[in-house]
Amino acid sequence: MNAPLMTEIQTPTGLAPKPLLPDTALPTSYPWDALPYVLRGAVEAIVEHAMVPAAIAGQCVIGGATHLAQTRVNAWHPKGKPEGALCSLFMLSLFDSGEGKSSARELAFKTIDEAEKDARARHRQACAEIETMAAGLKGKAREEFLAAHPLPPDPKTQYSDATFEPLVGDFIRGKAAASWDTDEGGQMLGGHSLKADTVAATLGGLTTAFSSGKFERTRSRGNLEGSGVAYNRRLSIHLMAQAVTVAEALSNPLLVGQGFLARFLLAAPDSLAGTCFISVESLQRKAYADPRLQAYWSRCKEIAASPEHIDPETGEVAPPVLEPDAEAKQVWVDFRNEIESERGPLGMFAGLKPFAARSAEQGLRLAAVLGCYEGVKQIDADCMRRACMLARYSLDEWLRYIDAGANGPEMKLAAELMSWLRGHKHKADWQEFHVNDLGKSGPPAVRSAKVRDKVLAVLLKHHHLLSSDGKQFKINPLAEVADSAEAQQLRGFAIAEDLRNVAEVAPFTRAVHPASAALPQTSAELPHAEAKHLLGLPQNPQNPQFPASANAKSAQMWEMKL
Template sequence: MNIAPQPIDYNTESPQPLLREIPESAAYPVHALGPLRSAVEAVQGMTLAPVAIPAQSALAMASLAVQAFANVETLGGPRPLSLYCLTIARSGERKSACDAPLLSALRDFEREKSGDYRTEAQAWENAFALWEGARDRILSEAKKAKGEKATAAQADLEALGPPPAAPTPPDRTVSEPTFEGLTRLYMRAAPSLSLFSDEGGQFLGSHAMNSDNRQKTLAAFNDLWQGNPIRRTRAGDGHITLFGRRLAVHLMVQPTVARAFMSDPLAADTGFLPRFLICEPASAIGTRMQANAKRDDTSLAAFSGRLRAILDRDMPMDPATRELEPRTLKLASEAHSLLAGFADAIEVAQAPRGDLAHITGAASKAAEQAARIAGVLTLWHDLDAAKVEAAEMADAIGLAQFYLSEASRLASAAIVSAEIDRAENLRGWLLESWPYPEVTARDVVQYGPNALRVTKDARAALGTLEKYGWLAPMEPGTVIRGAARKEAWAIVKAARDVV
């Protein structure tokens, strides 16, 4: 192609920057939080942050507190009460300030138990040294023994019994685990743990999520959400299987980090992303006037007191293996009917061209998410409850509907983002490489960026640039480069750079 460069006319009016338009989030249904509502509103009143941020923290914290005690009945069988939450908010939205008061009782619990653990660990080290010394003596004597003495040595070993059980570390939260590190912690620590981070990008960018480990890490987290055992096979360590472990997750991430993660096909295709309750509330920055701030220490104290009471309860588990032995939290008849109706409505919306056809991964899990949320709300109110009632299920369905609307909104925004990216690619090519002052769809298909060598994609990108003022439609029949064109655009170049 031999094209002589031609001058491009400058317009006096600057085109508009290409923007990734994301519709605003729906209002968070704070009324559906039931026993968590007052604490969430107290944190929001104190921080003036979007209410969805403390709501996510409260749900995740409640999930950690109760997930060891029961599984909840769902339409597909019993499932864990573990919730995975992802909160998207820019820097300055007071994510840490929302998290801290709801985590304070957990931090106090871990701090207090750390002192007890150090004392118990010292006592265990002494007891283990005595046990190990006795075992070594028996083995030493057994090597020299014959006949009856060898039989007696075997009996002595059996009488010695297993080594004393090591004390359980008090840690209930981790921030940047590898799968191996999390497995080792589950071998020693409580079987109910959490991954909470107000800088979730540190985890998403950690060693656990690099290209070599990402698929393994995602699969492991999927198994934990599902309640499946942890299985690890490594040279030197052999094969390890841990049953009855639970994990609650709350990651707070900035939008740029979230966009990159949500656009990763592996995160969606493995089912990892659809397991999250995702929200990106509208920013409150610029509206948080201190005259509107208010404190409700009573509600926060009640939340902390309830959390501490649950943390102090012994978990139902096998003392030898630390495998949890949760009971099944049943659904009352009306609660079951509500959940079934919700599931049916979601199923219809997933049909081709349905409202949820673009997020079938998240939609297919919506009913189970509702059951999990209902179970968390039920046990937070009464840890010994035998079943989920209709009121809790109705609230949980309202919350699940909100999170599903967020998943739909953000998935649609990702599609828009991809369209904008293609248009930006075309804009750069037109202004930097294309030598003519006008362009046709055929030009783009023949000579443009590789990603736009399909007519449909080229027309879409041209339409976007026209919308934002970077292209001006020309009259049909205009002669361009010696031929009349049915459709063509004049290229608009700003008199100054437009970012």
């Protein structure tokens, strides 16, 4: 008599099957509605002009918004820390070379890059003037002059080709905030900073910087200038990389287990190669004249012109906390508890615990960044919900990415068994079956009880099979819906995600938020009203969007399920 098969792994009726193999796992649909109106317009424009997925454009504009926000607001701290928490973000986007990620970053960071260039030009001029005046002096007179007229600090706030050590040195010497921002992320994750002899110290330093803004370095007595501690600094990381250049780092157990990678918001969309067509008419649409980007750049300039909360004596950053209201706190609590419920041994994020544990914190940081960009005085429920949607998007992408890399022989065998069960020769007889029947009459490769039970456990976990007792099995009827969605996706129809949204049961992430959909004018200072006619999503081959009627129908179907 066989014992019941892993009865603790029971698949709830109604969950859509998850792909078994990497080449069948579709990228997570980017949550357009999570973005404030002006940011969303910028993403739409970047998608159109740079011909990149919305996920790449979204990461870029959020990266730019974070660079501006990190010295102007702090995130709310759920434990009641009076000074709040940092809103700095670590972001990683995986996308192939030559497919527009540099162009997307250039459009998103335009005003920041220009301000940096101007500041450094003024700095060079100021230093040159002091050096010219000191040129005729010698000895003690020169020392006294330079002591009375010190060279101004380097205004650099963006690092694209750097390692951790020089960055730490700049913070210790007084730098308040910076972004490690590059479209060659392999230089950082695959570079000298994370080699075997320095990886532990670098990871420890970066995780401390993310959590508290503290940078510390101890040198020998002969190199005291390199030693010191800097408190309350801000460092954001915005990396874009080819997956192949960071694959080794992303599979490094130390980086995963230590929690370093868990601090990154991930986007890993599929390549659009072969779909990025242009026309003579499209050449007339100029990115730098696009009103959506101009509105985005205008708001970036407004934020850049507002005061930064930096102590001129110490360089410490101490901005006010952008507090959530009571409803926003409830939204965050619900999100945090939903993720926590899936961190158990049988939960969706059982193999992703460090990433899931950070998701709620990422939601609070994102809420502060979005609130700063919108110019609000307090974070409301809609802003918090949108921030949590973005955090959940990243978590789903990490789940997809890590699951894809973890596929072994059992996953492949499970996929082959499902094809066999649903093949035209066996479909009528194997819609429902007993575990013993599979051992007797199933494919030879899965007749062994040991192999059979492992493969069935995989199919239960991924919701391809349903079972309430571990003995009797049934093919998930929603498998037909999911397969239809993937087939439509391959044919270029934009209904795949809609079908999946209807099929899946995910109340928080799939909930419809009318306020967000309407894109309200959250801040009176923002010029939302004058650009509302630009709301329509770009109808590009690589990013087809639902018409309003389709979205409404999907929303109605979802509400019926609730």
